[in-house]
Amino acid sequence: MLIELIDVSYTYENKAPHERRALNNVSFKVEKGEVWGIIGHTGSGKSTLTEIMSGLIKPSGGEVLLHGEDVSKLKNPMSKIKGKVGLVFQYPEHQLFEETVLKDICFGPSNLGLDEEECIKRAKEAMELVGLGEEYATLSPFELSGGEKRRVAIAGIIAMRPEILVLDEPTAGLDPVGRDMLFKMLGDIKGKLCESIVFVSHSMDDVALYADKVLVLNEGSxxxxxxxxxxxxxxxxxxAAGLDVPQVTRLLIRLNEMGHSFDKTLLTPEAAADAIYERLKG
Ligand SMILES: Nc1ncnc2c1ncn2[C@@H]1O[C@H](COP(=O)(O)OP(=O)(O)O)[C@@H](O)[C@H]1O
Ligand SMILES: [Mg+2]
Known part of the structure; x- marks a missing residue:
């Protein structure tokens, strides 16, 4: 297993009068090759969990095992996690700052202590995978469209070749076309520059289509x-927890309620359409 969280809890402003318990005894693990979707209401602890996984904050309780080693008690967990778990924040394009796209993407790898030649090699490889042609290298990130900026930001993280790529609401603010492109891009990245992907989403449809596994958080648990x-x-x-189910699942449930027996676990609109078509033919 790549990373495992065991009974992880997190409290903001510990001991302060308005302390806030964000995570309660969360356990889950990511194996090589898996794509996880994390889903839950606003405030359920999704972002906090991504920050713990990537070593940005230390859990108040529990363990974070990276390749079996507990890194959560280290003085600086980042020193071990850096480069292994890459976190793409929500709206990552707000954090671009260098004068060219290439320099921005090189920032992460150069922070890992790699020499300039290696950083540039990795940056170009990352640019190709996110679909940015070489002509982008010398442009200012600030001249780009929102979607392009987001790809630059993602390239900056994958250029570190993390084993696990963690993305907090990567499709926030994108239209359906941008969303499909983003997930296609993540599919291209997996297995090339990272082994596993964990993405936070509030769309059950995206999770049904693009994840293998799902973690549902509710009030931090x-x-x-x-x-x-x-x-x-x-x-x-x-x-009952006020969460959606994918549209296709809702349709199949409804059909079953109407007395037509369909497999409710079909997850893509295509699979459901095929099943319904077969039934109509019969
Ligand atoms: N910096 C912070 N200080 C205090 N409370 C916070 C902070 N960040 C998040 N919280 C609280 O922790 C809980 C979980 O937040 P978060 O992880 O951002 O959830 P999500 O990403 O699912 O919306 C919420 O109740 C939120 O208000
Ligand atoms: Mg969040």
Whole structure:
């Protein structure tokens, strides 16, 4: 396993009068090759969890194992996690600052202590994977469109070749076309510059289409976790917690309620359409 969280808790402003428990005994692990979707209401602890995974903050309780080694008690967990878990913040394009795209993407790898030649090599490789042609290298990031800026920001993280790429709401503010492009790009990156991907989303449809596994957070605790099918089979519990189910799942549930027996665990609109078409033919 690449990373494992065991009973992780986090409290903001510990001991202060208005302390805020953001995570309660969260356990989950990411294996090589997996794509995880993390989902939950605003305030359920998703961003806090990404910051703990990437060593930005230390858990108040519990352990964070990286390749089996507990890094959460280290004075500086970042020293071990840096380069292994790459975090792309929400709206990462707000953090671009260098005068050229190439320099911006080189910032992360040069922070890992790599020499200039290696940084440039990795930056160019990352640019290609996110679909930015060489002509972008010398442009100012500030001249780019929102979608292009986001790709520059993601390239800056994958240029560090992290084992796990963690993205906090990577599709926030993107239209459906931009969203599809982003997930296609993540598919291209996985297996090339990173082994596993963890993305935070508030769209059950995105999770159903693009993740293998789902972690559902509710008020800082794990409500459920497992394969996409296992989680969406429990649609009643999701709805009871005020969470959506994918549109395709909702349609199949409705058809079953109407007396037509369909497999409720089909996850893509195409699979559902095929099943319905077959039934109509029959
Ligand atoms: N810097 C902070 N100081 C105090 N409380 C915070 C801070 N950041 C987040 N919180 C609180 O922690 C909880 C979890 O927040 P967060 O991890 O941002 O959730 P999500 O990303 O799911 O919206 C929320 O109740 C939020 O108000
Ligand atoms: Mg958040």
């Amino acid at each position: 794990v409500l459920m976790q497992g394969s996409v099918k296992e989680v969406f089979e429990r649609s009643g519990e999701l709805e």
